Amino acid sequence: MNSRLCNCRFPSSIEVAHYRGRIPDLVSCRCGEDAAGSVNPWEWCVEDNTNVIVIDERDIIFHPRRSNGTAIARGSRPLKAGMVHCWETLVMTPLVGTDVMVGIGTDKVNLGEFISKFTSALGGNSDSWGYSYSGKIQHGGKMSTYGRKFGQGCLIGVYLDRARGHLEFYLNRRSLGVAYTNVPTNADVNIYPMVSSTAFRTGIRLVNSMSLDDTLLLRSFQVAAKQPEVRAELRKVPGLMGILRSTWLATMFQDSTYAYA
Template sequence: MLPKQEACNRGFCDCPFPNSIEVTNHKGHIPDLVKCRCGEDVPGNVSPWRWHVSEESDALVTDRDIIFHPTFSQGTAIVRGEHALKPGMVHFWEMRVITALAGTDVMFGIGTGNVHLEQFKFHFVSALGTNAQSWGFSYSGRVQHCGEQIPYGQKFSQGCLIGVYLDRTNGHLEFYLNRRPLGVAYTNVPTDPDVDIYPMVCSTAAKSVIRLINCTSQPVTLQLRAFQSMAKQPAKLMELRQMPGLKGILQAYWFMAPPIRYSRTSHENEFELGDEAVLSSSKLRLSRKQKYRESDDVNIDEDLYANAHKITLRRSESGDEEHAASVHEMCDEYFHYLL
């Protein structure tokens, strides 16, 4: 299974997307070449924020679309969200890759208000994560912070959905690829309410287009934490979906148990869920010591919360495997909080 991790991840859906020649020769608005709206009608999605418009940037921002280097590229353009992401909340947003990605780098992530957006205007670099003020996820499948790039996920390109999950209460940052969580990438995002954190995207590729399709922000409550843990228990989540009274909760927290991908052609590159769990667990074990050193205020209880689904099975005297009683008690308690 490991070699598949190096392959380029296919798109989220089977909708047609323009090839590089069509994009290069198109004289109009490049996003008009794409009619796909898969994933944009998610129930519970709030009115999305918009990208910040800057006259100095070599990026054209229209509504939710960003066209990087609309004429030709001579460096790296960085675009941030219009407003800072509020502290004490969890934030999730999704972006669709409209064009094929190429060149030095195209990255998705976050940064503080101290990021100089025009710093690399005439330099081709992996801009997000070059220092302590930003964190980035590259289309090469690597994440970067403080100038250090480390392997994280699959390489991705046109048609993919890139999700960003930011927990400003715990300082956790996680990325999603085609609605699949890739595991917590960093635990050292500032939780100080006086530090402004913005969503950011950067690109060195000429005529590369990124579209914001979903975003939501939710206050951190006991109900949210309960659903977060329940979402990692497939059987319990199925029970939740069958309860009409919880429809509002399911809509509000849809990003914690997002709908599956639409693409039929991507199945050949899919991991089995069990394999994903093993890989994610190994990745967490290898990097946990390093991550905890990076953040002095990591909440160990929350880490156990996030990994409750990984509690091992015990074998009964009869030889049958069964869940520990504590798991059942924990799930019942989560149901109590959700209701």
């Protein structure tokens, strides 16, 4: 059974199907968006010739009229090598159909390749990595058991360490473990955030995103985030909490108590 991040009201599948206005207007939830230091260094984008995705600021609506296949959206900027990138997406609508996936992909991914085919798009080849709403992950065409299923009301976190080549997913700010350690670290490979869906009127919102340099300070904070006694001492250091708030997303992903948020 899917567990939600919060108890906010979300629209039913019938409401979504029959509503003629903006799908995001049916969602009042803003949980997770008010943390200090949250930034959005990139936006969603699609190919110019697509008519199966609507971008509404931070929201994506897949297949607004009907679904005949699989649509893919990606971030507007590549995730630079040598940095740590993390972001969260909120599932606004009920999820049904062949697959809905969150993940990453290189610039070799053809966003319109599966426009007339229902498939698990992300991870279908060696150029992308995906986490499915079925709870499985996929890369190189190989689907593997990974974690819990996700659905409406869930917050999906992605933690990409391009300094080490690690990719990890989070469900409602709880780690599901490192999914892959084979993400390219070299700067000549452009990698983007991606989301794919086969379902009619799937709504996905970018809640938070952050990109940080791979520094000793960041790594130290991440280690400290796992140790409650160290966190208590850090709070006593004048001015340090301000620095922690500027890296809250990367450190929060290492800490199930969210002490810095």
